[in-house]
Amino acid sequence: MDTFTIGDQDFLLNDRPFRILSGAIHYFRVHPDLWADRIRKARLMGLNTIETYVPWNEHSPVPGSFVAEGGLDLGRFLDLVADSGMHAIVRPGPYICAEWDSGGLPAWLFSDPTVGVRSSEPGYLAAVSAYMEAVLALVVPRQISRGGPVIMFQIENEYGAYGSDKAYLQHLVDLSKRLGVDVPLFTCDQPFGTMIEDGSLPELHKTGTFGSRADERLAFLRERQPTGPLMCAEFWNGWFDNWGTHHHTTDAAVSAAELDALLTAGASVNIYMFHGGTNFGFSNGANDKGIYEPTITSYDYDAPLSEDGQPTAKYFAFRDVIAKHFPVPSEVPAARPSLTSSVVSVSGSTPLLSIPPATQLVPGPVPPVEITGHYRGFYLYEVMLQGGGVLSFSEVRDRAQFFLDGVPVGVLSREAGERAVVIPHGGRLQVLLEDQGRVNYGQRIGEAKGLIGPALLNGVEVVDWEIGAVDLKSLDAFRDAALPFPDGHPAHAGVAGPSLSFATFEADGPGDRFLRLDGWTKGNAFINGFNIGRYWSRGPQRTLYVPGPLIREGANELAILELHGSATREVSFAVGPDVGPDEK
Structure with missing residues (x-):
């Protein structure tokens, strides 16, 4: 079997120096039928590794559960990485941040006020241990030492920005080793102050998280870790958005120059994000540094691969940089296929509170x-x-x-x-x-x-x-109670909220779409019962991404939960995404 270890200056794959060229793809933000496509496009950009977080709250929605099917089939995702000839880095948290609901920590955990957060408090450690056992049952058999793709496993996540409980970190290390992890364990923290020291242990490999001034950040990291390979475990090449602001972007040429500096310095890298994906349903997180700022549905992140999996200018700029240092496949991903716009009118509606929970x-x-x-x-x-x-x-x-x-x-x-x-x-x-x-x-x-x-x-x-x-996992009761709008009422008559409205549209078969809700105020949209996320007239995003596999040949259902009221009964499918204006 293959081996992956940490040498005095390099990562070693079968005892030979190896540079990690990784890209972040969160399987839980991508429709599972599209995983292989996104992984393949990472390889075509010149990457050799896929990194992913694991969201505890998604896998364990209630105490004692661990769901690993469909869009949460971590094992299948890692197998697809292996099938592509790539390696994998797994970052299970238990805290992941990721602009994800509660940073991945399950809300049920804190229904007991005595339970600690990211600490060595016994109740918290007991819950973490059960979670890690379930995750590692999937990861351990897929380590490179056992013929799988996993080459590294992270302990906590930017912990130095939160705390410095060494007993907690040691518990995670001991637990991981006891459950069979034999690939290198690592931590990542921002190269500022004492975060790197606070967030790690002497035996763990330390990596940095940053998006600029690569030489300075790497020098900071080297001062605190004199030997071993340098790595930026999160190369921030974009940013996330919250409601009511602009769409954040970074210049492709500037980001590519920073990547070039990293690779020229001999460092390994994980591009965060290579492909952002979507905060489907109610999965988005929020920040609160005095003002509460919820994250939008799109997690496009201005990444090299767009929310709907299309190569961007940044993709090709990064590919050119990687090609200066390493071989890159000759194949190039195809551009987004042309789409046609269409308009759909909701035909009936039911008040949300007419069917109270x-x-x-x-x-x-x-x-x-x-x-x-x-x-x-x-x-x-x-x-x-x-x-x-x-x-x-x-x-x-x-x-x-x-x-x-x-x-x-x-x-x-x-x-x-x-x-x-x-x-x-x-x-x-x-x-x-x-x-x-x-x-x-x-x-x-x-x-x-x-x-x-x-x-x-x-x-x-x-x-x-x-x-x-309010149970929205099934819309059956609302659909059954929906009353058709009277004949002759114009489309601009609008819909009163809070309500659920329904429409039917035809399709030739699966294919990406972009739902635009101009004239609607706030709520969620559903395609064939799948909650594709929140919309809000305040923006920045103006379209919701509809993954192609959700669409079926023939009749399809659109449902709209409108909280206030709309100025129209029409919605449209746009020819492409609109995640909002940037600050330029």
């Missing part, structure tokens, strides 16, 4: 949403109020629409710091609460979602709330 009465103060046992999406709070006035909360996480006897009376947004709404009179209050994405970086990881109490009406606490999770 099953709720439970929670005596006492207003509870967080985690009490429902569901950890993403939408929730409904209900309570009877004896009179009107100002209703306030300590905080709203993250966006709440208020309805009094079915009539909208206001919206409170965490982004805007809003905490109080005027209730005109007594009656049945319903609050539709949207979890817009759990914080994925910093000290607010693990926080609860929902209406954060006390809930005060004119200074008096409101208690005994009912709460339930």
Whole structure:
């Protein structure tokens, strides 16, 4: 079998110097039928390795579970990497950041307030151990020492930016080795301050994360690790976007020059991201450094391979740089096939709250949403109020629409710091609460979602709330209850929200599409029952990517969850993606 080790100056593949030329692809952000295509295009750019995170919360949506099927089939993904003749780097966290919901940490973990976060607290370590056992059951047999593609395995993730609990790191190391990991273990941290020292252990290989000033960053890393190969484990060649801002881009030539500097210095590299993919459903994370900023649906990242898997100018600029240093395949990926635009009109709709979720009465103060046992999406709070006035909360996480006897009376947004709404009179209050994405970086990881109490009406606490999770895994009940729009109503008549509207469109067969929702306000869209993500009129992105495998020959269904109201009943399929204007 092959071997992969760390030498005095180089990585060693079968005892010969080897440079890692890696690109990040998150299998959980890409439709599984498209994995092979994205891996192949990485090889054609000149890369020899694929790196991926593993999202704990996605694989373990509830305690005691580990899902590894369909889009979460990590084993199959690694097998496809091997089939392509490439190597693999696995980064299981347990914290991954990645602008992913809660940084990959499962929300159920923190329903017990005694559980620590990224520390050696026993409850946390017990949960981590169970998770790692499940991950390593897939990874260990696929190590290079056993004929597989995996050459390196990461311990935690940029831990030096969060803490310095050496007992925690040692637990992860000991656990990994006990479960059979024999490829090199490594850590990655930003080359600033004491992060590299705080986030690692003497026995672990240290790598850096940065996107510029390569020579300076590598020198910093070398000072703290005198021997062993230099590696940038996250070469940031783009950036992510949050709602309400521009689309972040980096100049292809500038990024390529930085990559050239890395390779000229003899370093190995992992391009973050090579292919970003999509935050389908409710999977996006958020940042909060005083202002809450949820990440958008697109994770295009201005990467060399676009969100829909097409080579960009940056792809070819990087390919040219790699070709200066290493052999590159002669084959070049084809350009995006031409698409035609089309318009679809929703034909019927049903109010979201006409099919309320099953709720439970929670005596006492207003509870967080985690009490429902569901950890993403939408929730409904209900309570009877004896009179009107100002209703306030300590905080709203993250966006709440208020309805009094079915009539909208206001919206409170965490982004805007809003905490109080005027209730005109007594009656049945319903609050539709949207979890817009759990914080994925910093000290607010693990926080609860929902209406954060006390809930005060004119200074008096409101208690005994009912709460339930809105189940959108199946749209059957909403589809069955949908009423057709009256004949003769023009398309610009619009749709009232919150509601689910439905449309049917025809297709010749599978193929990528780009859904454009001009005139719609905020919500989620579904193709044949698959939640393709959130849309919002504030942008920056104007289209939602529809992976080709979701489309079937013949009739297809589009469903739109609109939270407020639209100015039209039409949507369109665009000829290409529009992830928003950049800052130029």
